[in-house]
Amino acid sequence: MAFFANEQKLTIAMPKGRIFEEAVHFLQQAGLEVTAELQDSRKLVIPVENARLEFILAKPTDVPTYVEYGVADVGVVxxxxxLEEERDVYELxxxxxxxxRMMVAGLPDWKPTEALRVATKYPKIASRYFREQGQQVEVIKLNGSVELAPMIGLAxxxxxxxxxxxxxxxxxxVELEHICEITTRLIANRASYRMKSEAVDEIAGKFLEVIPGKK
Ligand SMILES: Nc1ncnc2c1ncn2[C@@H]1O[C@H](COP(=O)(O)OP(=O)(O)OP(=O)(O)O)[C@@H](O)[C@H]1O
Ligand SMILES: O=P(O)(O)OC[C@H]1O[C@H](OP(=O)(O)OP(=O)(O)O)[C@H](O)[C@@H]1O
Structure with a gap:
């Protein structure tokens, strides 16, 4: 049976990597037809013909980009x-x-003498946070293994x-300051939200049913 009662086809951008398994499990609980192809193959575009769904598998940081430009109608991210990408999408x-959780961390008892140097994969989140604290910092962008930076004197x-x-x-x-809690969100392209409102509402409704406390 088709997942959607209407005729609108929906493209869903899914994040590869760490949250993929949990996200797929969530889709299954919501009643979406998740084919073995989505879980097992190296394909990046996976249509689910009967359900008028199409999945695209993207790097997590690129999911909002695909959704903003409308090549995906909705995304999981x-x-x-x-917060980092600041893309023009609806968070549903x-x-x-x-x-x-997003944290400020550092060596215990480390007292910086000059302006604080902060290493991160998230330069916008870090800059915004310290600006709000009224603290001047130098942000150094890294792409991973960020924990190295304080250990070897980079930050x-x-x-x-x-x-x-x-x-x-x-x-x-050690954890020093708590910036915010992080969870996975469903986002939508602004035009799709209007033009494919039935399909977007239907998927959001199915998702809502499996979110604890939201039934
Ligand atoms: N312990 C965690 N560390 C990092 N991300 C986590 C963690 N737990 C949940 N997440 C979620 O997983 C996403 C990151 O997934 P993943 O590490 O696969 O992506 P990535 O950072 O683009 O990977 P990489 O750059 O290592 O290829 C984050 O956006 C975050 O919301
Ligand atoms: O509190 P924990 O459970 O130890 O998880 C946190 C670690 O996981 C992430 O790194 P990831 O494995 O994505 O590698 P990266 O350093 O290349 O970003 C994150 O950047 C932390 O380093």
Whole structure:
């Protein structure tokens, strides 16, 4: 049976990587037809013919870009990416999966003498946070292994995602300031939200049914 009662086809951008499995599980719970192809193949565009759905598999940071430009109607993406990318999309739902937190961390008892140097994969989030604190900082953009920076003297602090806390702990770092909680969100292209409102509403409604406390 087709997932959608109407004739509108919907393209969904899914994030590859860390939250993919949890997101697929969420889609299945919501009653979407998730083919083995989505989980097992190297294909990046996966149509689900009967359901008038199409999945595209993207790098997490690119999901809002595909949605803003309308090549995907909706997308599944972390709040961290939304805050950093600042794309012009609608944020429809908090799916309450992919829980983690955005933190300032550093070496314990480290007292920086000059203006704070902050290493991060998230330069916009870090700059915004310290500006709001009225604190002048120099932000250094890194692309991963951010925890290295304070250990080897590149930076006084890091701004990064913490989940279990294991990476910080094993590298001798501690959480210092909490910036915000992060979860996975459903976003929509602004034009799709108007032009394909039935299909978008239908998928959002199905998602809502599996979000704890939202039934
Ligand atoms: N412990 C965690 N660390 C990083 N991201 C997490 C964590 N827990 C949940 N997430 C979510 O997963 C997303 C990141 O996934 P992933 O690490 O696969 O992407 P990525 O940072 O683009 O990967 P990479 O740059 O290593 O290829 C984040 O947007 C965030 O919302
Ligand atoms: O609190 P934890 O459970 O240890 O998880 C947090 C770590 O996971 C992420 O890194 P990732 O594995 O994505 O690698 P990266 O350093 O290349 O970004 C994040 O940037 C932290 O380093």
């Amino acid at each position: 972390g709040k961290d990416v939304l 739902l908090d799916l309450q999966i992919g829980y983690c 006084d602090r890091i701004v990064d995602i913490v989940s279990t806390g294991r990476t910080l702990k094993e590298n001798g770092l």
